[in-house]
Amino acid sequence: MKINRANPMLKFKSVEEMKYRELYRVTEKFHSTMDINSVLAEIIQTLKKVFPKYDYYLLLSNDHDASPELPIKGLEYNSENDSAITAYVNGAVELVHSEYPMMYAPLKGKQGVYGVLQVQSHLPTPLKNSQIEFIRLLANTAGSALENAKLYQQSQKLIEDLRLIDETSQKLNSTSSLCETIEYLHKQITKLFRPSEIGFIFLGENDLEILEASSSYFHKQDGLNLINTTIKKLKDNQESLFIGEIKHMPECAKHAYGSLMAIPMIHGESIKGIAIVLGDKPYSFTFEMFKLFQSLIQRSTLAVTNSMLREKLEKMVITDQLTQLYARNYLNTAIKTSMKRDREGTFILIDLDDFKTINDTYGHQVGDEVLIQVADLVRSSLRETDIGARWGGEELAIYLPGVPLDNGVHIAERLLNHVSLNTEPAVTISCGISNWFYGKEDEVKQLFYRADTALYKAKHAGKNQIAVKPLDSAKI
Structure with missing residues (x-):
C-alpha cells in the first residue's frame, strides 16, 4: 500500500x-x-x-x-x-x-x-x-x-485649539466690561484645564490688584506669598512658568498644591499682569496644556488690557479726581434712574464750614487734604448702592436710593459727628436734607433745590448742624 x-x-x-x-x-x-x-x-x-x-x-x-x-x-x-x-x-x-x-x-x-x-x-x-x-x-x-x-x-488638536483661541479672542474683543472679559476667560480656563485655583493679578506702579474672578485662595496670605514669588520669577526670567512640582520651588516647599502654570500678560514691553492656575497634584497639567494656556493668555491680553483702559477712562469721566467721589453729572443721572426704579430716596447736601479760613490759614494744599479727609469719611459711611459725590468747591453730596428720610437724617448726624472728631485740622460740616417718594410728582432739580434751601438754613442757624426740608406729603 x-x-x-x-x-x-x-x-x-x-x-x-x-x-x-x-x-x-x-x-x-x-x-x-x-x-x-x-x-x-x-x-x-x-x-x-x-x-x-x-x-x-x-x-x-x-x-x-x-x-x-x-x-x-x-x-x-x-x-x-x-x-x-x-x-x-x-x-x-x-x-x-x-x-x-x-x-x-x-x-x-x-x-x-x-x-x-x-x-x-x-x-x-x-x-x-x-x-x-x-x-x-x-x-x-x-x-x-x-x-x-x-x-x-495632534493636527486635529492644534486645529481645535486654534479655533478655540480665535473664538475666545473674538468673544473677549466684543465684551464691554472688564468683569465680563475676565469671567469669560475664567470659564474657558476652567473648561480646558480643570484647575483647582485660578488667579488674575494686575500690576500697578506700586501695588497689585487681584481681580474678583480670582479664587478666594489668592486673597489669603499663602496665596499672596505665591503671587509675589511668581511675579519675581516671571520678572527675573522674562518667561512663562510651568512648574510640575511646586515643592521643588524653594520658596514654596510646603505648599498645599502640586503644580502651577503662570503666564505674564505683556502689553508693549512691560508686564501688565499674570494669569495663574494651580493643580492639586504634581503634574496636573501636560506640556500641551501649558502651550495652549500660554497661547490663550497671550491672545487675550490685548482684550483684557483694552477693557481695563476703557474702565479707567469711564471712571475718570464719572469721578472727581481730587476726592475720588463721583462727579456731579454721574450723581444727576443716578438719581434720575433711581426715581424711575425705586420707591423713595434721600438726598444730603454737605458744606464744609468756614473752609475759606482753612485755606487762608494753612494754604490750599492743606485745604485739599481736609476735603479728601471728609470725602473718605463720607465714603466709609455708605453702602455699595449709595452714592457719594463732589457737588462743587467745598460742597459734597450723598444720595441714598430706597432709604426713607428718617434713616437719611441718622446717617447725616453720624457723619456730622465723625467729621468733627476725625479731621486734622479739625473742621465741621453743615447738611441740608430732602427726600422723594413714589406717587408724588417730583424732579431731580426740585430735590436739589429743597436740599440746598435746607443747607442755607443750617448754615445761618450756626453751622455744624442739620436742617431738613422734606417733600410735602400733604399734597399727594
Missing part, C-alpha cells in the same frame, strides 16, 4: 505565506485608520493569529486612553527591565536568552520610537529568525501607523 505523506517544505511555505498575508492585511488596516487604539488592537490580534501560544505586552512611552482590554504597560526610564529600555532608546530589537525566550521590538516611526512590543515564548527553544523578522516588521509597520495616528490627532 502506498502512503501519502505531506511535504514538510510545502507546510513551511504555507505557514510563512500565512504570516506575510497577515502582515499585508494588517498593513492595509493600519493605513485605513487614524485611531491609536485600533492600531494597538490590530498588533495584538495579529500576533494571536500567528503565534497563538505566545504572550504579548505593549510597553508605551506615554499615556494613552487605551482600552483596558489591551495588554498595555507603562514604559518607565527607571524600570528594571533593561532590555525594554535598550530597545526603546536604541530603536533596535533586543533578544533575551533565558529558559523561555523573550523579544523586545521597538514601535518605531520616522520621527521617533513610541513604545516597545514585548513577545514571550512558552517554548524553551529559541525564536527562529523568520519569527524574529516577522515581529520586527510588524512592530515597524505598527510604529509608522502609530506615528501617523499621533500626528493626525
Whole structure:
C-alpha cells in the first residue's frame, strides 16, 4: 500500500505565506485608520493569529486612553527591565536568552520610537529568525501607523485649539466690561484645564490688584506669598512658568498644591499682569496644556488690557479726581434712574464750614487734604448702592436710593459727628436734607433745590448742624 505523506517544505511555505498575508492585511488596516487604539488592537490580534501560544505586552512611552482590554504597560526610564529600555532608546530589537525566550521590538516611526512590543515564548527553544523578522516588521509597520495616528490627532488638536483661541479672542474683543472679559476667560480656563485655583493679578506702579474672578485662595496670605514669588520669577526670567512640582520651588516647599502654570500678560514691553492656575497634584497639567494656556493668555491680553483702559477712562469721566467721589453729572443721572426704579430716596447736601479760613490759614494744599479727609469719611459711611459725590468747591453730596428720610437724617448726624472728631485740622460740616417718594410728582432739580434751601438754613442757624426740608406729603 502506498502512503501519502505531506511535504514538510510545502507546510513551511504555507505557514510563512500565512504570516506575510497577515502582515499585508494588517498593513492595509493600519493605513485605513487614524485611531491609536485600533492600531494597538490590530498588533495584538495579529500576533494571536500567528503565534497563538505566545504572550504579548505593549510597553508605551506615554499615556494613552487605551482600552483596558489591551495588554498595555507603562514604559518607565527607571524600570528594571533593561532590555525594554535598550530597545526603546536604541530603536533596535533586543533578544533575551533565558529558559523561555523573550523579544523586545521597538514601535518605531520616522520621527521617533513610541513604545516597545514585548513577545514571550512558552517554548524553551529559541525564536527562529523568520519569527524574529516577522515581529520586527510588524512592530515597524505598527510604529509608522502609530506615528501617523499621533500626528493626525495632534493636527486635529492644534486645529481645535486654534479655533478655540480665535473664538475666545473674538468673544473677549466684543465684551464691554472688564468683569465680563475676565469671567469669560475664567470659564474657558476652567473648561480646558480643570484647575483647582485660578488667579488674575494686575500690576500697578506700586501695588497689585487681584481681580474678583480670582479664587478666594489668592486673597489669603499663602496665596499672596505665591503671587509675589511668581511675579519675581516671571520678572527675573522674562518667561512663562510651568512648574510640575511646586515643592521643588524653594520658596514654596510646603505648599498645599502640586503644580502651577503662570503666564505674564505683556502689553508693549512691560508686564501688565499674570494669569495663574494651580493643580492639586504634581503634574496636573501636560506640556500641551501649558502651550495652549500660554497661547490663550497671550491672545487675550490685548482684550483684557483694552477693557481695563476703557474702565479707567469711564471712571475718570464719572469721578472727581481730587476726592475720588463721583462727579456731579454721574450723581444727576443716578438719581434720575433711581426715581424711575425705586420707591423713595434721600438726598444730603454737605458744606464744609468756614473752609475759606482753612485755606487762608494753612494754604490750599492743606485745604485739599481736609476735603479728601471728609470725602473718605463720607465714603466709609455708605453702602455699595449709595452714592457719594463732589457737588462743587467745598460742597459734597450723598444720595441714598430706597432709604426713607428718617434713616437719611441718622446717617447725616453720624457723619456730622465723625467729621468733627476725625479731621486734622479739625473742621465741621453743615447738611441740608430732602427726600422723594413714589406717587408724588417730583424732579431731580426740585430735590436739589429743597436740599440746598435746607443747607442755607443750617448754615445761618450756626453751622455744624442739620436742617431738613422734606417733600410735602400733604399734597399727594
